[in-house]
Amino acid sequence: xxxxxxxxxxxxxxxxxxVSPMQALISSIGIWVVFFGGWIFAxxxxxxxxxxxxxxxxxxxxxxxxxxxxGFASDVLISVGRxxxxxxLACLVAVPTGxxxxxxxxxxxxxxxxxxxxxxxxxPSFIPILLMWFGTGEExxxxxxxxxxxxxxxxxxxDHTKEVRKELIExxxxxxxxxxxxxxxxxxxxxxxxxxxxxxxxxAVVWTYLVIAEIVASTTGIGxxxxxxxxxxxxxxxxxxxxxxxxxGLIFDRLFAVLHRRLFPYLQDSR
Amino acid sequence: xxxxxxxxxxxxxxxELSGGRTLTAVSDVSFSVEKGSICALLGPSGSGKxxxxxxxxxxxxxxxxxxxxxGQDIDGPGQDRGMVFQAxxxxxxxxxxxxxxxxxxxxxxxxxxxxxxxxHFIDLVGLSNFIDTxxxxxxxxxxxxxxxxxxxxxxxxxxxxxxxxxxxxxxTRWQMQELMIEVAGASGTTMVIVTHDIEEAIFLAxxxxxxxxxxxxxxxxxxxxxxxxxxIRNKEQLLELGGFAETERxxxxxxxxxxRH
Numbered sequence: 001x002x003x004x005x006x007x008x009x010x011x012x013x014x015x016x017x018x019v020s021p022m023q024a025l026i027s028s029i030g031i032w033v034v035f036f037g038g039w040i041f042a043x044x045x046x047x048x049x050x051x052x053x054x055x056x057x058x059x060x061x062x063x064x065x066x067x068x069x070x071g072f073a074s075d076v077l078i079s080v081g082r083x084x085x086x087x088x089l090a091c092l093v094a095v096p097t098g099x100x101x102x103x104x105x106x107x108x109x110x111x112x113x114x115x116x117x118x119x120x121x122x123x124p125s126f127i128p129i130l131l132m133w134f135g136t137g138e139e140x141x142x143x144x145x146x147x148x149x150x151x152x153x154x155x156x157x158x159d160h161t162k163e164v165r166k167e168l169i170e171x172x173x174x175x176x177x178x179x180x181x182x183x184x185x186x187x188x189x190x191x192x193x194x195x196x197x198x199x200x201x202x203x204a205v206v207w208t209y210l211v212i213a214e215i216v217a218s219t220t221g222i223g224x225x226x227x228x229x230x231x232x233x234x235x236x237x238x239x240x241x242x243x244x245x246x247x248x249g250l251i252f253d254r255l256f257a258v259l260h261r262r263l264f265p266y267l268q269d270s271r
Numbered sequence: 272x273x274x275x276x277x278x279x280x281x282x283x284x285x286x287e288l289s290g291g292r293t294l295t296a297v298s299d300v301s302f303s304v305e306k307g308s309i310c311a312l313l314g315p316s317g318s319g320k321x322x323x324x325x326x327x328x329x330x331x332x333x334x335x336x337x338x339x340x341x342g343q344d345i346d347g348p349g350q351d352r353g354m355v356f357q358a359x360x361x362x363x364x365x366x367x368x369x370x371x372x373x374x375x376x377x378x379x380x381x382x383x384x385x386x387x388x389x390x391h392f393i394d395l396v397g398l399s400n401f402i403d404t405x406x407x408x409x410x411x412x413x414x415x416x417x418x419x420x421x422x423x424x425x426x427x428x429x430x431x432x433x434x435x436x437x438x439x440x441x442x443t444r445w446q447m448q449e450l451m452i453e454v455a456g457a458s459g460t461t462m463v464i465v466t467h468d469i470e471e472a473i474f475l476a477x478x479x480x481x482x483x484x485x486x487x488x489x490x491x492x493x494x495x496x497x498x499x500x501x502x503i504r505n506k507e508q509l510l511e512l513g514g515f516a517e518t519e520r521x522x523x524x525x526x527x528x529x530x531r532h
Contacts, residue, residue, distance in 0.1 A: 171360040171418075174328050175374035175425055176350030185377070189364045266363050266405035 054236040063240040072225065076244065079210055079221040082138070086145030087206050091199060094153035099191065101154070102161020103183045115154050123148035124212055131217060141213040148209035149202045156202070160194035161187060193264045200256040207249050274342065275303035276461055277327070277429060282336035284322050295486040296322045299336070302480050302489060304429065309455055309462045311476035313469065313522065315529045319487025320465045324431050327463065328354045340428060350378055353427035355418045357434040361406030367393060368402045370417050374425030392420040395457055396450065412443035416450070423458055432464040436471070445506050448474055452502050469522045474509050481522065483529050490525065493518065 019027070036056055042048050043055040054062075066072035101108040101115075123144055130140040164187050172186040214223025222241050229237035261268065284297040297319035304310045312320040325331040327338055329348035338345045340352070353374075362370050371389040380388070393402050396416040406414050415435055422430055436444045448471055455462060466472050472479050473495050483490040497514025509515055 165358065165360075167356045167358045167360045168362070170328075170330055170348070171354065171356065172373075173330070173348040174350070174352060174354040174431075175421070176378050181377050185373075186362065189362070192364075264364070266407050 051233055052235055054239065058236045059239045059243065062234070062236040063243065066225070066237060066240060070225075075221050075225050076248070079214065079223070079245075080248065082141055082145065082213075082221065083203075083206050083210050086142045087149070087199075087203055089142070090146050090150045090153055090202075090206075094150055094157055095195060098154045098157025098195075099161050099183070099188060101158035102164070102191070103187055108158065111154075112158070115151050115158075118151045119155060123209060127212075127216055136217050141210075141218065144213045145206050145209045149205050152205070153198060153202050156198040157191075157195055160198065161191045163194075164190045193260065193267060196256065196260050196263065200253065200260075203252055203256070204249055207245060211245065276306040276341060277304040277463075278337075278339045279303065279323070279327070280337045280339065282323065282326060282338060283334045284319065284326060284331065285334045297326075298486040298488050300482070300487065300489045301336075302492065304461060304463060305477075306461055307459050308477045309451075309464065309475050311472035311479045312463065312465045312482060313467065313472045313479050314482030314487070314490075315484045315526060316467065317484035317487070318482035318529070319484075320467075320482050321433055322487065323482075324354075324433050324463060324465045327429075328352050328431050330354075350374060350425050351428040352431055353422035353425055353429075354431040354433065355415070355422055355435045357437045359406075359411070359414045359418075359438075361409075361414050361417050363405065363407050366403050366405060367398060367409075367417055370406060371421045371424050373421060378425065388424045389420075392424040395423075395454060396420045410443075412439050412447060415439065415447060419451075419454065423454065423460060427460070429461045429463060432462065434465055434467070436468075437466075444471075449505055451475060452504050456502060456504075469519055469526070470506075472522070473515065473518055474506055479522070481525055490529075493522065 039053075039056055043050065043053060097111065101111055126147055127140070127144060130143050134140040134143060168186055168190055169182055172182045177186065210221070211223045211226075214221040215227050218224040222245055226238045226241040229235075229241070279300060279302050282297060282300050283295065286294045286296055288294055300319075300323060302310075312323060314320050322331060326333055327345070329345055329352065345352070362373065365373065368389055371393055372385045375385045375388060390399075390402070393399055396419055398413060398416055398420065401409060401413065406417055409417065419430075419435075436447045439447065451462070451464075452475065454460070462475075464472075464475060476495065479493040479495065480489060481491045481493055482488065495514075495518050497512055497518065498509070503509055503512075
């Protein structure tokens with residue numbers, strides 16, 4: 001039996017061995033090059049029906065035309081506004097509720113069975129009734145986005161609050177803290193970074209419900225534009241809409257990452 | 272002799288387990304703690320030493336008996352009994368200074384007083400150079416220093432420590448033990464420390480309560496009276512003292528007997 005040589009040849013697939021920065025860069029760019037390369041190749045060779053699969057160049061040109069000529073910017077702003085309004089509303093309810101559930105088992109005992117049951121009801125199944133209740137204005141859309149994330153957000157925040165270490169709470173109590181100081185000055189700041197992470201995950205989900213809301217019943221917003229485009233076989237505009245939504249999601253995700261770094265400087269380069 | 276600062280009077284603790292069974296963790300334990308003294312609770316695991324400390328802190332209820340501080344029955348946790356845990360308890364979102372000021376702030380001390388006391392105790396534990404640093408950037412031993420300063424600055428009648436140096440490496444550990452002797456001398460604080468480290472108990476304590484296991488009972492009270500009245504400040508000196516080896520042997524024998532149960 002031979003012992004392993006000190007400079008064994010590196011294999012491509014190595015269990016839990018980090019890749020070099022160069023390999024990471026090449027890999028991350030490479031996958032997109034392959035994706036767009038395949039797309040361009042397929043469309044230029046005429047392998048696909050250009051009405052169903054337009055070329056990337058055409059998709060990006062139609063994004064430009066949508067913004068330049070068709071007032072698409074106002075659709076985008078309306079969609080962003082819906083997402084942010086509904087999400088802010090959900091956070092306003094979920095943060096106090098989740099923290100209260102995590103801090104007080106008596107509250108958790110009441111709300112947990114209720115909240116976790118609602119999580120299993122798909123929000124889009126409420127669309128018909130939301131339309132009957134609220135008509136076709138902004139209300140049913142905001143309601144759908146709200147319903148889509150609120151129960152997950154509450155559960156995530158409650159779970160994170162329950163994970164605040166017992167010793168931190170007991171330390172506060174032996175320093176003389178009562179209930180409100182323990183909750184507001186120890187548990188809340190301890191869980192805040194995780195609340196922000198939960199928000200970041202759930203904001204992505206809000207975008208999903210936005211498209212559903214705007215496709216089902218809307219004359220404004222990115223989803224409505226995509227449904228209009230479908231009627232005139234403008235696949236390039238539909239794909240443009242998808243790309244714009246993806247880009248917006250990415251921007252908001254990065255904003256959350258920056259916010260996390262700004263708000264919690266003590267979490268950076270810790271030992 | 273005057274009445275002791277704290278009396279633990281026939282204290283028992285039973286935990287209700289699932290299936291209607293009960294576990295007696297502490298059974299009929301009595302001892303007293305004199306003002307300004309250091310008392311160690313020593314014993315094998317399962318001797319209920321941490322449970323006793325948690326009952327003193329008010330973090331566990333008593334099943335029977337009483338704990339009196341200055342003649343008053345204790346009722347729940349309070350700032351008169353500060354506690355340092357084995358796990359890190361630094362409030363990571365606050366600087367070292369704000370950590371140490373926390374207790375004083377919630378107890379309504381003026382900003383000037385907080386500042387002065389915080390600086391005094393941070394200096395005492397040797398962290399003056401890190402006063403505006405976040406605890407997450409400190410080593411394990413330094414974080415325990417923050418916890419000790421934070422508790423002392425809150426002016427407790429008694430400082431409770433639950434294996435406070437258990438997670439530290441050997442070198443940091445004896446540095447911290449020497450620091451505690453220094454802190455006790457400078458502040459005159461009464462301390463109760465839970466440990467399973469025999470040497471630590473002998474070095475720090477004026478009185479050692481040795482507990483037997485399953486259930487936790489007081490087996491023997493050991494006074495390491497071979498030590499001089501003035502507490503020795505460095506650990507080598509302790510090892511040189513005649514009487515140290517004998518005390519350590521005696522406690523080791525007790526430990527071994529308990530282990531046979």
